[in-house]
Amino acid sequence: MVLGYGHPAMRGGRIGGPLARSGDGLFTLGSLLLACRPPLDGTVEEQVLPSLATGDQYLVRTLTPSTPRPDGGWPVAVVLDGDWSFDLVARLAESLADEGAVPPLLVVAVGYADGNHRAQDYTPTAVSDLEGSGGGPAFLDFVEQELLPWEIAERGGSVDPTDRVLLGWSLGGLCGVVALFDDRPFGGFVVSSPSLWYDDGVAFESEATWTPGPDTRVFASMGAWEDSTFMNAPFAAFVDRMEARTDVDFASQLVPSGGHSRSVPSAYEAGLRHVFHAENP
Secondary structure, eight states: OOOOTTSHHHHTOOOOTHHHHTTTSOOOHHHHHHHHOOOOSSEEEEEEEEOTTTSOEEEEEEEEOSSOOOTTOBOEEEESSHHHHHHHHHHHHHHHHHHTSSOOOEEEEEOOSSSOOHHHHTOSSOOTTSTTOOOHHHHHHHIIIIIHHHHHHHHOBOSOGGGEEEEEETHHHHHHHHHHHTTOSOSEEEEESOOTTHHHHGGGGGGGGOOOOTTOEEEEEEETTSOIIIIIHHHHHHHHHHHTOSSSEEEEEEETTOOTTTTHHHHHHHHHHHHTTOOOO
């Protein structure tokens, strides 16, 4: 089945409930945390952040670790689709930090104060059959020029780009790949089921002339049950390109029995482990 613009991946499908039960056998740390929802140790805050770059208002949820702030500031995990992804990534961050797999993370989840504009914000170019598309460059300017300076000043995030990780799923994963090739100020990128089919693979155009920054780490994931032509074929092309490079710390996975949204907990757990150089259990 080809996923059209009416699919939850285009609308901003919510993850929770059935995903947490992992009915297809994906019993991961992430799915367990979603099912049990243990209380968070860190401080959770919400703030509406207006953007000059996009003209929109974003609901930003943050988790500040309960441990003492390091001298250089907290390593930062910026998460797209923050309206549903905050609970998952916040609990993964705390659990993995308790395990010693990642440092304590300042989690910054970007959602929406009014509606959902992911089809605008996460797409790099305008296409005729998706109204409002093509706002990706402005959204990434918001992240770089407004969100990151805000979290550094207000929440104590690290000023070192190599200490920052960007996580995204579906169109958010597409946005992550575009940010990677556009040299946005992140050292780590975790992309789950990226929509690399978008606009005939436009996200690939910058890869040939792209020079990664120091210590660039990338983790990419796809569900084995996703559409073989629509999703998996461009994903395989991306993996081939990344594996052919010697200047990127790259890893990928194909999640067994995983569909478009059910693979996300596994992707984000394995991705955080990879970009912080932890061993997967």
